Amino acid sequence: MAEPGAKVAPPKPAGPPREITVTEGVTVRELSEKMEIKTNDVLKKLLMRGVVTTVNRPLDLEVARQIALEFNHAITVVSYEESEVIEERKAGSSQKLPRSPVVTVMGHVDHGKTSLLDAIRETRVVDLEHGGITQHIGAYSVAFKNRTITFLDTPGHEAFTLMRARGARVTDVVILVVAADDGVMPQTIEAIDHARAAGVPIVVAINKIDKPEANVDRVKKQLADRDLLVEDWGGQVVCVLLSAKQKQGISDLLEMILLVADMQDLRADPSIPASGTVLEARLDRSRGPVATVLVRDGTLRISDAFIAGAVSGKVRAMFDDAGEKIEVAGPSAAVEVLGLQGVPQAGDIFKVLAEEWKARQIGAFRQQKIREDSLQRTSRMTLNQLFEKIQEGTIRELPLVLKADVQGSLEALNQMLGDLPTEKIKLRVIRSSTGAISESDVLLATTTNAIVIGFNVRPERKAAELAEKENVDIRLHTVVYDVTSEIRAAMVGLLEPTIKEVFVGRAEVRDTFSVPKFGIVAGCMVTEGRMTRNAQVRLLRDNVVVYSGRAASLRRFKDDVNEVKSGFECGIGLEKYNDVKPGDIIEAYKTEKVANKELSA
Numbered sequence: 001m002a003e004p005g006a007k008v009a010p011p012k013p014a015g016p017p018r019e020i021t022v023t024e025g026v027t028v029r030e031l032s033e034k035m036e037i038k039t040n041d042v043l044k045k046l047l048m049r050g051v052v053t054t055v056n057r058p059l060d061l062e063v064a065r066q067i068a069l070e071f072n073h074a075i076t077v078v079s080y081e082e083s084e085v086i087e088e089r090k091a092g093s094s095q096k097l098p099r100s101p102v103v104t105v106m107g108h109v110d111h112g113k114t115s116l117l118d119a120i121r122e123t124r125v126v127d128l129e130h131g132g133i134t135q136h137i138g139a140y141s142v143a144f145k146n147r148t149i150t151f152l153d154t155p156g157h158e159a160f161t162l163m164r165a166r167g168a169r170v171t172d173v174v175i176l177v178v179a180a181d182d183g184v185m186p187q188t189i190e191a192i193d194h195a196r197a198a199g200v201p202i203v204v205a206i207n208k209i210d211k212p213e214a215n216v217d218r219v220k221k222q223l224a225d226r227d228l229l230v231e232d233w234g235g236q237v238v239c240v241l242l243s244a245k246q247k248q249g250i251s252d253l254l255e256m257i258l259l260v261a262d263m264q265d266l267r268a269d270p271s272i273p274a275s276g277t278v279l280e281a282r283l284d285r286s287r288g289p290v291a292t293v294l295v296r297d298g299t300l301r302i303s304d305a306f307i308a309g310a311v312s313g314k315v316r317a318m319f320d321d322a323g324e325k326i327e328v329a330g331p332s333a334a335v336e337v338l339g340l341q342g343v344p345q346a347g348d349i350f351k352v353l354a355e356e357w358k359a360r361q362i363g364a365f366r367q368q369k370i371r372e373d374s375l376q377r378t379s380r381m382t383l384n385q386l387f388e389k390i391q392e393g394t395i396r397e398l399p400l401v402l403k404a405d406v407q408g409s410l411e412a413l414n415q416m417l418g419d420l421p422t423e424k425i426k427l428r429v430i431r432s433s434t435g436a437i438s439e440s441d442v443l444l445a446t447t448t449n450a451i452v453i454g455f456n457v458r459p460e461r462k463a464a465e466l467a468e469k470e471n472v473d474i475r476l477h478t479v480v481y482d483v484t485s486e487i488r489a490a491m492v493g494l495l496e497p498t499i500k501e502v503f504v505g506r507a508e509v510r511d512t513f514s515v516p517k518f519g520i521v522a523g524c525m526v527t528e529g530r531m532t533r534n535a536q537v538r539l540l541r542d543n544v545v546v547y548s549g550r551a552a553s554l555r556r557f558k559d560d561v562n563e564v565k566s567g568f569e570c571g572i573g574l575e576k577y578n579d580v581k582p583g584d585i586i587e588a589y590k591t592e593k594v595a596n597k598e599l600s601a
Helices: 028-035 039-048 061-070 080-091 113-121 157-165 186-198 216-225 250-264 356-375 383-392 407-418 439-448 461-470 480-492
Strands: 018-023 073-078 102-107 139-144 147-152 173-179 202-207 238-241 275-284 288-297 305-308 311-319 334-340 349-353 397-404 426-434 451-455 474-477 498-515 519-532 536-541 544-556 563-565 569-574 585-594
Touching (some): 028 061, 028 073, 039 061, 061 073, 113 202, 113 250, 139 250, 139 334, 147 250, 173 250, 186 202, 186 426, 186 439, 202 216, 202 250, 288 349, 311 356, 349 356, 397 407, 407 426, 407 451, 439 451, 439 461, 451 480, 474 480, 498 569, 519 544, 519 585, 536 569
Parallel strands (some): 102 147, 102 173, 397 451
Antiparallel strands (some): 139 147, 275 288, 288 334, 305 311, 498 585, 519 563, 519 569, 536 585, 544 569
């Protein structure tokens, strides 16, 4: 029997922990309600841990987990948006009604995307001023057969991919515009890759059929070669022939869009609070932060409190695609919203909350998390981490983006990679094409967590900067067997120390001179970094490597020098190579061995 005044330890709860779901930034009050425990009891536990807080202040998630375990509860943390979806599913709303499809037009430059959008724009019941809504918010609605179609006028498929990279999937249908006289081109292929990666149905619009040199069958064959088989060739892909200039086939295209949308059975509940996606956002000098929002579900109203990514706000004013003030926006409507506390990211999820204080609380919590994540940024997967992830069983597939100088090299690479043993991991080539590694390639690798393999090509400067920013692993090779041996080594855990290339300088060839007893000397301007004598160099012509070796000589006027810095002219002689032309780029670099820490640990 315990002595009078002695403290008695509370009995430990028996049985397995009870599962509960909480949102990010959960407060003491919310955690108490979920666990059905008195708030004071939770505060006492926190005080015992040295945590002094209030009932409405967000808790650190690790602390919340530990407190929950002490009360025999196991918590699962979801975003506020996810929790709302779970609640809506539990409620089983019976007001799901058909909604308008959201369409993005993609394709190669000069294949008629703009002309098609202009032709579709003219089908609108009300003719808008100033040439259409795209001057306002980059989205507009078209009325057709008593139904509405929402078109997104995006800058291109790069913007489409960036939006998807942030977790947004705003498009229901992609219109792939292909010119009948030009056929499938590089950007057409990129658009196909991006649409497939997003899992969005494609409607092919073969444009410019009125031209004498138009060849529709050739276009269909080229599409079939890309596993895009149109319906009249026995496939599943809807294809429409049209001429945007002559305004032929526009109605057929709109009808097919509605048909493809009907097959998806697109529905929304206008009775619930609005949720959607931020299409674009900017800081306006006179109006403050302005966001273009696509409402996916529910209805958005004036004075609604909302959260958009890490930015909270309250709807002060809304404008439709004609720039007119409106009070209400239903599903599939694109509207400009004023009243944000900051500028959100394009692609952020937009969600209306019942209480304004809750929106501010979630916004503050997410901004804090962003600051923390920026300090502890995790890198994307590299080949060095591949073996470790295979052993852990966390990876079953390795996406690759292949780039080569010529088609023959590309075919050889594809074949050799296909012959690699794939017991534990499957190699998936999501894009293989010729030419320099572009921003589009890096963006695709960003969204699919792929590794970029370059054979005899170099990344464009902007692509290299983007890859460094997004931590995309780019592997460059000049021997075809090195590519397969490196990936095979990564798959079996035999990676040697990584050879890291360090950029030294870049010079542009302005003219060439013939020097007796030496050969051709390139008259250059150093545009970046510095050029050094006997440095390792490569000669680039249209971003393709045509020579790799050393700089045999480096001169300033008639003097031999060891180094020439950016902004100065110099003469560079390449070792045993004379085929230098004006416009070529000479890159100087050095290589360093970096120990494979992931595998050696």
